[in-house]
Amino acid sequence: MNNSEQNYVKWFRNAAPYINAHRGKTVVLMFGGEAVTHPNFANIIHDISLLRSLGVKLVVVHGARPQIVDRMQQRGLEENVVSNIRVTDAQTLVAVKDATGSLRLHIEALLSTGVVNSPMHGSQIRVSTGNFVIAKPMGVRNGIDYKYTGTVRRIDSDGINMQLDYGSIVLLSPIGYSPTGEVFNLALEDVATQTAISLKADKLIAFTEDEGLIDKSGKLIRSCSVRTVKTLLDEKDCHVRQLLLRSIIQSGENGVERCHCVSYQSDTALLQELFTRDGAGTLIAKDHKELIATATIDDVAGILELIQPLEEEGVLVKRSRELLEMEIEYFTVLKKEEVIIACAALYPYPEAKMAEVACVVIDPDYRKGNRGERIINALELSAKKKGLTSLFLLTTVSGHWFLEQGFVEASLERLPEGKKQMYNFQRNSKVFIKDI
Template sequence: MNNSDQNYVKWFRNAAPYINAHRGKTVVLMFGGEAVLHPNFANIIHDISLLRSLGVKLVVVHGARPQIEERMAQRNIERIIENNIRVTDADTLSAVKDATGSLRLHIEALLTTGLANSPMHGSRIRVSTGNFVIAKPMGVRNGIDYKYTGTVRRIDSEGINMQLNYGSIVLLSPIGYSPTGEVFNLALEDVAAQTAIALNADKLITLTYDEGLLDETGQLIKSCSVRRVKTLLDDKDDHVRQLLLRAIIQSGENGVERCHCVSYQSDTALLQELFSRDGAGTLIAKDHKEELSTATIDDVAGILELLAPLEAEGILVKRSRELLEVEINQFIVLKKEDMIIACAALYPYPDAKMGEVACVAIHPDYRKGNRGGRLITALEDEAKQLGLSAIFVLTTVSGHWFQEQGFIEQPTEKLPEGKQKLYNFQRKSKVFIKEI
C-alpha cells in the first residue's frame, strides 16, 4: 500500500466517529445565488449527496439575489431599495418567481444526476419541494409600503419532517405563501434561520464567499460563541453580511446547538468542517447560561470544596490550598450564578508536546448535560494553542468515561519522561491518551 492509500485509510478511520455522530441528525444548509454561479457548485452538490447517503437529514435553502437582479435588468424593471430592503412590486415579484423557480429546477436537476461516471452514481436522491414556508407581508414601515416583500410567519415543520423521514432532501426557495393565496419575496437568511429553529435542527450550515467568519483584522475565527458573533455586527457592514450574522445569532439563541460557516469556493471545506477534528471554517456554539473561564485566585475555595469528596474517596490525589493557589492558572472552572459546579486542569509538557488533564470534577447535582465533555473540549483548545499534539490522563476509576471522550489506554512508557519519573506505582493508575 502506498502513502496515498495509507493516508486515505487513516483519514477514513478518523472520520468514522464524525460519520456516526451526524447520522440521523437534522441539518439546514443555506447558500445564496452567488454560490450556484460559482464553478465549485458542482462539488457542493456532490457533497450534499454524500451527506444524504451518510444518513444526514438535509434541508437545503437557496437564495437567488443575483438571478433576480439579472431578470430585472433584462426586463428594465426599476430596482427599489429602502432601508437595505427590496421593495417587491408586481413586476419585481414576476422576476422573483422566474428566478427562484428556474434556480430551484436547476438545483433539483443537479441533485438528480446519476451518471455512471458521476460521483453521485447510484445515489437516487429524492428532492421534495412545496409550500412549507408560510409568509406574511412586511407591510408599511415608516411610510414605505414594501408590497410583496414578506417575512416568515410559520414553517410547516410537520410536513418537512415527514419528507425527511421518507429519506428526501427538502429544498426551500426564498419565497413564501400566505393563507390568502399570495406569494411573497423573502430573505434567504430569514427562511433558513426560521426553518432551523422550527425543526429544532442540530446544525445550521451557511456557505459564504469567505472561508468563515472573519474578525476585525480579517483573520478567520475558528470557533466562537453566539455572544462573540454579536460583537461582529457593525452598522457599516453590508446588508447581506448583517443578515447572515443575525441568522446565526437568532438560530443559536433559539435552540440550534451548532452553526457552521464555510466557504462555497473550496471543494473540501464542507466535508472537512463536518468530518475532521480541525474543521475548515467557523464553528459557532450556542451560548450556555453556565460560564466557562480560566480560574482565578478567588476560585480556590470553590475548587477545594469541589475536589474534597473525590480526594476523600481516593479518586483524586489530595492538593493543598497552597499548591492550588500556585497552580490556579492551570485550572478552568464552570460557574452557574457564581457557584463553581465543575473544574479541570491542564499541565503542559512542552518538550513531549503533551499535556496532562487533571482534577476533572463536577458537582453531583450537575453531572448530566455533558459538562465534562465541555471541560475536555476547552482543555483540548487550550492544548492546541500551546502547540501540544496530545493530552493524557491518569485515572483509577474513570477510564471508561475518558474512553467515551476519545482517549485510548496506553502503557506508562507512552507518558512524557518527566511524568514517568513521578508515576505512583502504588496507585496503579491507568494511562489514557488522546491525540488532538
C-alpha cells in the same frame, strides 16, 4: 498498500467518530444565488448528497438575489431598494417567481444526477419541495409599502420532518405563501434561520464567499461563541454580511447548538468542516448561561468543595489548599450563577508537546448534560493555543468516559519523562492519550 492509500485509510478511521456523531442529526444548509453560479457548486451538490447517504437529515435553503436582478434587467425593471430591502411590486414578483423557480429546478436536477461517472452514481436521493414556508407581508414601514416583500410567519415543521423521515432532502426557496393564497418574496437568511429554529436543528451551515467569518484584522476565526459574533456586527458591513451575522446570532440564541460558515469556493470545505478535527471554516457555538473560565484565587474554596468527596473515596489524589492555591492558574472552572459545578486542570509539558488533564470533576447534580465534554473541549483549545499536540491523563475509574471523549488507552512509556518518574505504581492508574 502505497502511502496515499494508507493516508486515506487513516483519514477514514479518524473521520468515523464524526460520521457516527452526525448520523440522524438535522442540518440546515443555506447558500445564496452566488454560490449556485460558482464552478465549485457541482462539488457542493455531490457532498450534500454524500451527507444524506451517511444518514444526515438535510434541509437545503437557497437564495436567488443575483438571479432576480438578472430577470429584472431582462424585463427592463428598475430595482427599488429602501433601507437595504427590496420593494417587491407585482412586476418584480413575476421576476422573483421566474428566478427562484428556475433555480429550484436547477438544484433539483443536480441533486437527481446519477450518471456513472458522477460521485452520486447510484445514490437515488429524493428531493422534496412544497409550501412549507408560511409568510406574511412586511407591510408599511416608515411610510414605505413593501408590497409583496414578506417575512416568515411560521414553518411547517411537521411537514418537513415527515419528508426528512422518508429520507428526502427538503429544498426550500426564498418564497413564502400566505393562508389567503398570496406569494411573498423572502430573504434567504430569514427562511434558513426560522427553519433551523422551528426544526430544532442540530446545525445551521452557511456557505459564504470567504473561508468563514473574518475578524476585523482580516483573519479567519476558527471557532467562537454567539457572543463573539455580536462583536463583529458593524454598521459599515454590507447588507448581506449583516444578514448572515444576524442569522447566526438569532439561531444560536434560539436553540441551534452549532452554526458553521464555510466557503462555497472550496472543493473540500463542507466535508472537512464536519469530518475533521480542525475543520475548514468557522464554528460558532451557542452561548451557555454556564460560563467556562480560567480559575482565580477566589475559586479555590469552590474547587476544594467540589473535589473533596472524590478525594475521600480515593478517586482523586488529595490536594491541600496551599497546593491548589499555587496551581490555580492551571485550572479551568464551569460556573452556574457564580457557583462552580465542574473543574479540570491542564498541566503542560512543553518539551514533549503534551499536557496532562487532571482533576476532572463534575457536580453530581449536573452530570446529565454535556458539561464534561465542554470542559474537555476548553482544555483542548487551551492546549492548542500553547502549541501542544496531545493530551494525556491517568485514571483509575473513569477510563470508559474518557474513551467516549476520544482518548485511547496507551502504555506508560508514552508519558513525558517528567511524568513517568512521578508515576505511582501503587495506584496503578491507566494511561490515556488523545491527539489534538
